[in-house]
Amino acid sequence: xxxxxxxxxxxxxxxxxxxxxxxxxPRFQEEVWRRIARSEAGGERVxxxxxxxxxxxxVRRPALAVSYVAILMLVGLSAGLVQARKDAARMDEALGxxxxxxxxxxxxxxx
Amino acid sequence: MRQSAxxxxxxxxxxxxxxxxxxxxxxxxxxxxxxxxxPELDWLRKEFNLGDAEFExxxxxxxxxxxxxxxxxxxxxxxxxxxxxxxxxxxTLTPEIENKLAEAGGLRVECQKNMLRHFLEVSRSMxxxxxxxYLTWVKEKTFLxxxxxxxxx
Numbered sequence: 001x002x003x004x005x006x007x008x009x010x011x012x013x014x015x016x017x018x019x020x021x022x023x024x025x026p027r028f029q030e031e032v033w034r035r036i037a038r039s040e041a042g043g044e045r046v047x048x049x050x051x052x053x054x055x056x057x058x059v060r061r062p063a064l065a066v067s068y069v070a071i072l073m074l075v076g077l078s079a080g081l082v083q084a085r086k087d088a089a090r091m092d093e094a095l096g097x098x099x100x101x102x103x104x105x106x107x108x109x110x111x
Numbered sequence: 112m113r114q115s116a117x118x119x120x121x122x123x124x125x126x127x128x129x130x131x132x133x134x135x136x137x138x139x140x141x142x143x144x145x146x147x148x149x150p151e152l153d154w155l156r157k158e159f160n161l162g163d164a165e166f167e168x169x170x171x172x173x174x175x176x177x178x179x180x181x182x183x184x185x186x187x188x189x190x191x192x193x194x195x196x197x198x199x200x201x202x203t204l205t206p207e208i209e210n211k212l213a214e215a216g217g218l219r220v221e222c223q224k225n226m227l228r229h230f231l232e233v234s235r236s237m238x239x240x241x242x243x244x245y246l247t248w249v250k251e252k253t254f255l256x257x258x259x260x261x262x263x264x
Contacts, residue, residue: 056115065118072126080130084137091141095154102151104253105184
């Protein structure tokens, strides 16, 4: 009990005079940054897990799963149609130019 | 977990298939045209809605004109080479260069007359409305090259 006495003057003096002389480890700063990076990566993993759980729960519902597949098909279909029209117009233009090259010597490619 | 992943992948695969299917179906006629033996004539047929008989006439005219056009190309190339040589040597406008420029100009006029004759024949082989449209288009693209100067670079 004597050790826990706040009026223990010698002990109080020793504690007042006590200075911690700890030196940093050689790669202290690098270690700190590594720990920060590790904790952030852990955070990202958690974020992904939450996101995946949310998707999973959605996909488990048949109506949502069918909608998801249908929407992706519609997006693919529309994108294919738009791209096809664009490329078809480009091919038409190229063929028109080719026709002109075949009838106009001043537009014909020179070798 | 596996079932969810399967649905996600299935959606992506079906979306991709829809894209590829519609893209290939949408460009199939054009790709076939490009790979044909006479892509420019096939294009002309489609663009100006030519029937079989009309297309046959146009193709005949085109073939006949082609050899004439090739000969003209050779003459133009030869004239350009001569002019290029003269221009490379000269640092003033010599009478020789003037003559060569006049010859090149004469050749261009001759070429344009041939072209116009051919275009008129082709347009007459098409249905009247299409022939008119063809003539407007081809004249603009060959005889009015000024429009290129106004195009943004």
